[in-house]
Amino acid sequence: MMPSTPSTAKRQHDFAAALLDPAQPLPEGLVGPDGRPSLKRFNVYRNNVVAGLTATLKDAFPAVARIVGEEFFLAMGRIYVALDPPASPIMLDYGCGFADFIETFEPAASLPYLADVARIERAWVEAYHAAEAEPIESAAFTRIRAGDLPYMRVTLHPSLRIVRSSFPALTIWQMNIANGEPAEVDISAGGEDTLLLRPGPDVEARALPPGAAVFITALGKGRTMIDAMKQALGDSPRFDLPACLSGLMAASAFTTFAITSGNGSA
CATH class of the missing domain: 3.90.930 (Outer Surface Protein A; domain 3)
Structure with a gap:
C-alpha cells in the first residue's frame, strides 16, 4: 500500500507552525533547489519572518520599545510572535493583543504601567486609521x-x-x-x-x-x-x-x- 500524502491543509498548518517554533522539525516535503530537504534554508526564511513581525510590533509600539530597550523588546516580541501569529494578512491588525500579553509577561512585571502604555499606542493606531x-x-x-x-x-x-x-x-x-x-x-x-x-x-x-x-x-x-x-x-x-x-x-x-x-x- 502506498503511503498517504498529507493534505494541503495539514501541510500548510505544519509549515506555519514550524515558521514560528524553532523546535519544530523541517516540514515534510519541503526541499531546496537541489530537491533535497534543507533545514538551513528554512531557518533563514524562519528568521526573516520572525524578524519582520517583530519589526512590525516595534513600529506600532515605539514608546514601549524605548522604555524597555532594543534587546528586551526584540526578545519579548519574538515570544509574542510565536504565541500570537498574524490571523490576517493586514498587518495593521497585528499587535491588537500585545498589551494583554505584556500584562502577563513575567520579565516585564517590574514595569506595571507598560501594558497600559501599549494600550495607548494601540488606541492611537486605531484612531489614526478609523x-x-x-x-x-x-x-x-x-x-x-x-x-x-x-x-x-x-x-x-x-x-x-x-x-x-x-x-x-x-x-x-x-x-x-x-x-x-x-x-x-x-x-x-x-x-x-x-x-x-x-x-x-x-x-x-x-x-x-x-x-x-x-x-x-x-x-x-x-x-x-x-x-x-x-x-x-x-x-x-x-x-x-x-x-x-x-x-x-x-x-x-x-x-x-x-x-x-x-x-x-x-
Missing part, C-alpha cells in the same frame, strides 16, 4: 433647550478611543514618543484616563478628568446625558458635567445628536 466623520460644530449645542439636555443622545466620533489606567500611563507615553524626554514619574501618584481622537488629520491625546471615561463610555452605548451623568458620578463624585461637555465639544467628539423625551420615547 473612518472619517464630520463632527458637530459647538454652536449647534447652543440651540438645545436646557430642559432637553438631560434626554440628549449623541454619536461619538468613530476615531474616539479611551484607555483607563491605574498609573500615569499617558504621561509616561508622552515622555517616550517623538521629542519627549523621559523623566522620573511617581507611579503611585494615581492613574490617568486617556482620550484619543482624530477629528482632523492628526490624532490628539489628552487626559480625561474624573468620571469622564465612564461618562463617554455610557454615551457610546446610547445612554442619555442624564443616565451617563449618573454613571459618571457613581465612578467619581468629582465629575463635572458642564466642564466635561465643554471639553468634548471643543475636541469635536460628537458627530450627531438627538433628543428623546423624558419618558424615553423618541
Whole structure:
C-alpha cells in the first residue's frame, strides 16, 4: 500500500507552525533547489519572518520599545510572535493583543504601567486609521433647550478611543514618543484616563478628568446625558458635567445628536 500524502491543509498548518517554533522539525516535503530537504534554508526564511513581525510590533509600539530597550523588546516580541501569529494578512491588525500579553509577561512585571502604555499606542493606531466623520460644530449645542439636555443622545466620533489606567500611563507615553524626554514619574501618584481622537488629520491625546471615561463610555452605548451623568458620578463624585461637555465639544467628539423625551420615547 502506498503511503498517504498529507493534505494541503495539514501541510500548510505544519509549515506555519514550524515558521514560528524553532523546535519544530523541517516540514515534510519541503526541499531546496537541489530537491533535497534543507533545514538551513528554512531557518533563514524562519528568521526573516520572525524578524519582520517583530519589526512590525516595534513600529506600532515605539514608546514601549524605548522604555524597555532594543534587546528586551526584540526578545519579548519574538515570544509574542510565536504565541500570537498574524490571523490576517493586514498587518495593521497585528499587535491588537500585545498589551494583554505584556500584562502577563513575567520579565516585564517590574514595569506595571507598560501594558497600559501599549494600550495607548494601540488606541492611537486605531484612531489614526478609523473612518472619517464630520463632527458637530459647538454652536449647534447652543440651540438645545436646557430642559432637553438631560434626554440628549449623541454619536461619538468613530476615531474616539479611551484607555483607563491605574498609573500615569499617558504621561509616561508622552515622555517616550517623538521629542519627549523621559523623566522620573511617581507611579503611585494615581492613574490617568486617556482620550484619543482624530477629528482632523492628526490624532490628539489628552487626559480625561474624573468620571469622564465612564461618562463617554455610557454615551457610546446610547445612554442619555442624564443616565451617563449618573454613571459618571457613581465612578467619581468629582465629575463635572458642564466642564466635561465643554471639553468634548471643543475636541469635536460628537458627530450627531438627538433628543428623546423624558419618558424615553423618541
